[in-house]
Amino acid sequence: MAFLCGTFVNSYVLAKMKIWTKGRWLWTRIIGSTVCGELVDSVIFYFVAFYEECRPRTWSRSCLRNMP
Numbered sequence: 638m639a640f641l642c643g644t645f646v647n648s649y650v651l652a653k654m655k656i657w658t659k660g661r662w663l664w665t666r667i668i669g670s671t672v673c674g675e676l677v678d679s680v681i682f683y684f685v686a687f688y689e690e691c692r693p694r695t696w697s698r699s700c701l702r703n704m705p
Contacts, residue, residue: 639685643678647671 651670658666 639678639681642681643674645674646677648675650674 647670650673654666654669667703
């Protein structure tokens with residue numbers, strides 16, 4: 638799920654940046670869209686992976702210590 642959302646955001650941002658830059662600055666577009674896609678991927682992954690272990694209302698010192 639996280640991978641698909643991150644890939645979609647990457648493609649969407651890349652397409653929008655191509656319009657904004659009028660087709661120029663390829664490396665800027667590639668790096669910018671990748672950063673956005675990876676950010677979405679990471680946020681969703683960490684939320685899904687650690688939500689059951691550390692619920693926001695029950696965070697304790699032991700829970701925070703066990704997080705990577």
